[in-house]
Amino acid sequence: MQEAMINKAKQLLADGIVDRVIGWKRGEFVYDITPAIFETAEELEKDFVYDDFTAANVSKYLVKESKKEGKILAFLKPCDTYSFNQLIKEHRVVRENVYIVGIPGGPKLDAEKIKEKGITGILSVKNENYTLKIETVYGEETMPFYEAVLDKCASCKSKKHMIYDELLGEEGDVLDSNRFDMVEKLENMTAQERYDFWREQLSKCIRCNACRNVCPACTCEKCVFDNPDSGIENKAPADSFEENMFHIIRAFHVAGRCTDCGECSRVCPQNIPLHLLNRKFIKDINTFYGEYQAGEDTTSRAPLNEYKQSDCEANIVHERGAE
């Protein structure tokens, strides 16, 4: 796939259809893949990477990039296209300035999960019949492929691209995922258990802002938490309240807009399952107001920006389930 992508990018650059390419580059380690801009065929040849560790969603970068002069080529995985569509809906990207090539998505790998098996010094990985062959500085190791898959890919919602100018590879389908299982499990706990669970998780938060910075829905010109005038400016979680506050407000701000791309949890250095907060909102919205998938289209109203006279009352929260 990487080869095909490089060729496609080179061709589009050569034909003058695009001026720049957003792709990925390798960092210090083999699993350390970050988005990068390429302007020439040489740069592409040299640094462009697309492999099983390439999970980063480049949609958010297009908020800035698409406002620059010229056209940019973006390779979008199915999940990324949802994010991109949502950004179009919110007028955050200039659609005309982006040439989208849809590429097949994951499952992508989680280096942390490989390391958890005690495998270090990773040099390369290869998926052979769902067995992961890992070449390390200490020799070859193997592990079942699916045990190394990113959580967000394990509960993939769709293999279908919502938007593209051109497609590389086969188009997939929207999937029936099990993504709400964990939310449901938590819902079925007692309030005390839920409280304990989240205290344990959120107390790990170091407010590195990685979740906010990676989130394709968090594209505010200025975040309320960085704004002294907002009344809730908050740079570090000085108290358990602030840990809660940050994540509740963040989830609320993206409620109805979050496409469930899972990047927040992927990048969290403390491994807090932040996506569960977003999924809780998605699940509630689906139950209360009808199925809604942000990023599926560019025109429908976000659930919090519309209403029905027949909507349920807020006390539904008090009436259902176990306390």
Added chain:
Amino acid sequence: MNKNLKEQVLRSCGVNVLKCMRCGKCSGTCPSYDEMEYHPHQFVYMVERGDIETLMNSKSIYKCLTCFACVDRCPRNVEPAKVVEAVRLAAIRQQGNNHMNPNQIPEMLDEDMPQQAIVTAFRKYIK
């Protein structure tokens, strides 16, 4: 007034008798009006007042044809036929209060009478 009986009838028919605006359309449309001592609108009103026993003791409860004309034409969606049905059930459910005895049936029959009529009559008259 028998409060329990009223509640039982209201529960059984599932009708909100308070919706009635007393227009009398049910009685205007009822095909059995002339055969009845108490008429559909009276059923609704008397149930509202709790005067159920009077209705139970009246032959009117066996005169409703269950044609649902009052149900469909009631402007207030009150469904008087359901009230009649509930009062009739309250009556025949009482011990020994069957309206008809199976032994009476043969003499009522003629050879063309479809059994549908008998089955229905059984439903209506006997518990």
Added chain:
Amino acid sequence: MQRIGVFVCHCGTNIAATVDVKAVAEALGHEPGVIVSQDYQYMCSESGQNLVKNAIKEHNLTGVVVCSCSPRMHENTFRKAAASAGLNPYLVEIANIREQCSWIHKDIASATEKAIILGKAAVAKVHLNAPLTAGESPVVKRALVIGGGIAGIQTALDIAEAGFDVDIVEKQPTIGGKMAQIDKTFPTLDCAACILTPKMVEASQNEHITIHSYSEVSDVKGFVGNFTVTIKKKARFVDETKCTGCGLCTEKCPMNKVPNEFNMGFDNRSAVYIPFAQAVPKVATIDPNYCMMLKTGKCGVCSKVCSVGAIDYKQEDKLIEQKYGAIVVATGFNPINLDKYDEFAYNQCPDVVTSLELERLMNAAGPNGGTLLRPSDKTHPHKIVFVQCVGSRCDDSKGKPYCSKICCMYTAKHAMLIREKYPDTEVYVFYIDVRTPGKNFDEFYRRAVEQYNVHYIKGMVGKVTPRSDGKIDVQASDLLANEQLHIDADMVVLAAAIEPDKTARPLATMLTTQMDTNDFFTEAHPKLRPVESATAGIFLSGACQGPKDIPETVAQASAAAAKAIGLLVKNSITCNPCVAHSDELMCNGCSSCEKVCPYGAITYIDKEFKMPDRTVAIRRVASVNPAVCQGCGACTVACPSGAMDLNGFSNSQIIAEVDAICK
């Protein structure tokens, strides 16, 4: 540095009996920024107000907190007082220590404590109050009236009388509406045409009134004082300016079997037609559904006979755009379709008619020249049954839940007119209740019973069965006699419920006005603002707001006109300054705020921003029109970045109050 004055009112003993006002004044005097804190018997009295005014001047105050009754009571009083002392009126805050403290608590200690907290919250808020100036927005001195029935005509005449230009948009070829179809009017029995047609002529001749007949409103933009409306003038294939209304074309048109809607289909008209003799404008219209020339290109008779060359088969719909300061909605009503109620055999028997049809059958200009004849065989009916409440007062699943209001009276009128003209005709009226609240109304109904011997029967018709001998079997209940009746009638007249015109709902969407579930326009306040919609600059006239008879319609029409005139006489309108505003630097341009704004007050502009790196970026940002915004604040919560804030109730002000209360 803030210089805040606190004024604690005793309200006689209303406050002072349960709240230690001195202690409150004392405690609040220690709050940061507070430089004067006083208490007084009646702060709202003239001397109380003077106390406030003098303190403002003397201490050069930057903010005022009055601890008194509800702001709903005296906020304006103290704002005016502040303004007269040279302090911006929006720098005044009220702490409600009467309704929400002294009146509901008994314990002096805890009530005093609570009053102090409420006062502290007000002080905290006033610290952040900004001086606000109410904006102004110019008013276009022209009104639009949508609908040309009696409501629209009356409104237009009244507005024109005040010297303002006013346009009437009417979808039919003529103005006049339902009243033009009515024979006589209750309770005086004068002829509808005799009192309506002079008004129609007056409207057409008034130099301030422009009538757009055969036209529809297709788009509305803008806001109070400054609406831009697109009107579609439908092609009538006749040049209005040339046509003299001579009617020759209508006589010569070979396509003369078109059901005449003005006479409820009881007779025919031609494809080119003038709805009725007194039509305004008296101009022919070609019905494209029937005209042979338009359908097949063959005919052209009307064009040949027209001496002034007014016929124009090539005419097309025309859009005109016009600016208005005020809009009056007068879209009226229609009788409901009766398909659902065919137990009354309306679809089966031509002699079962609606009341509006009866109006035409009895009208001197109607199909029978005023002689009441059965539609089926043109014979004189000797027994007529009237059925009331057909489709009115129903459960939602069965019809309209409301009382149509006019039926009792027009039925009494019909019954009386028939008995007057044809004493040999028996008239029965089946009623549930007879509702006659109106001047001379019950007297009128009693006359029908006592003088004209109309048989009023309490009960309802259950089934109507037309028979081949021409009679109609009417089966009904007589609740007072406890009997089921069968009447051999010659005619049955159904008082069909009335409903708002079908065009009302799409219009309401264009106007961003509210409607109830029955599609009647909702007034701004059911008692105190009955002719205004909740949307500023849009007024309601006639049956579009609820069932109404003619006198009520005319009264409301004039009231709506008065409200519209009240707006048009102003050169500009003062806007509520407590409106939303967007911080362009923070705005993402995401459109969330626009989606939740009930007034369409938010638009987006592309704006250039100088970036830190000296480049210029063009960003889409929200812009609030302060003349349209009503200040609800829905947008402030929809905005994820907090760019949107609300004057007078800003994020920081509310948070300051929360903090003060929770401290």
Added chain:
Amino acid sequence: MQVNENKEFQPLIVAFCCNWCSYAGADLAGTNRLNYPDNIKIIRVPCSCRVNPMFILRAFQRGADGVILCGCHPGDCHYTSGNYFTRRRMTLLFSMLDFLGIERDRTRVEWVSAAEGAKFAATMNEFTEAVKKLGPNRRLEDLRCRKQ
């Protein structure tokens, strides 16, 4: 912190009331001298839709034990639709607080019209009782703000 063992727990409750219905309803409760606890402190907002979830969290942070939001009945909003948006926002916010294990009964939305003074008082009595039962807010407080 000093706790007076003999004194019943007195919760602090913030009530956000829309100017047109609920605030007027509170005034009516006052006019009719209908008692409700002084634990309730009302903040006036133009419309229930002005209430940002942020304000509610802020109140809890600063030591409120309960927050109640009152607005016009659905369909009666002075601004047409504000309370419909409120309803969705608060449903989701309360559901999220519940998901995080915060006691459900600390938050509530009630529709109170300008004519419902009695309902306002009854609601406030009831809500105060419910919050009293829960005791002080410990799960969503900022320890630094705790009263000494």
Added chain:
Amino acid sequence: METFTYYPGCTLRTKAKTLDDYARASAKALGISLEEPSDWQCCGGAYTTAKDEIATKLSAVRTLNAARAADRPLITVCSACHNVIKQTNYDISHDEEFASKVNNYLKLDEPYCGEATVYHYLEMLRDVIGFDELAKKVVNPLTGKKIAAYYGCLLLRPSKALAMDDPENPSIIEDFIRAIGGTPVIYAQRNECCGGYIALEDRAQAQKRSSNVMRSAEDQGAEMVITACPLCMYNLKKNSDSSLPVYYFTEILAEALGAKEDDNE
């Protein structure tokens, strides 16, 4: 060939054999296969509207469950059976309490909650085959015949549950009559009761009702009346003072399709 589950009901086995025979013959001619469940029971004759009456509705639920199991719509012909089964199906899908009580009684493998589709034979003609298609298959059109459709009460009401046609302005049988070449006669009493089961106890009342209906039809110039109900048939024929012929709609359908003779062999 489309297959449906077919519920004849007990009267069609005895007094109303012709209604059944012609329904089957016509279905065959129309290329429809009717499959009868092996163990159907009587529908109960009349639907009891009382909410606290469960036992009398169970047999209808069994029939509906059989149709669900076969995964085919259920066709009924007799108006009474149709009424009972459709009302049961409506209530079980709209009244949770009723549904749970019924399912507690029946202990089916999978609770029945109104999943089956119920068609009256006429609805099948209208909605599955289509009257236009039916018209094409007519070989002996009843041209010029003035036919009065008698709906009675059970086919139309309660309209909320039956949802077959407009209860005051029905057209399904009239359209059917047009499809087979006849001329429908509209008369006001077409949706009024014939007297129904009252014939058993109070023949005089049944006579009054039926005569009313027949007179109204006669009055509007009908040459024959058609019905879908054996009890209506009985009352209109036996208890009215009219001599107007009454037929089952299936009989004239079979005649129009030329299926009448074949079947009677």
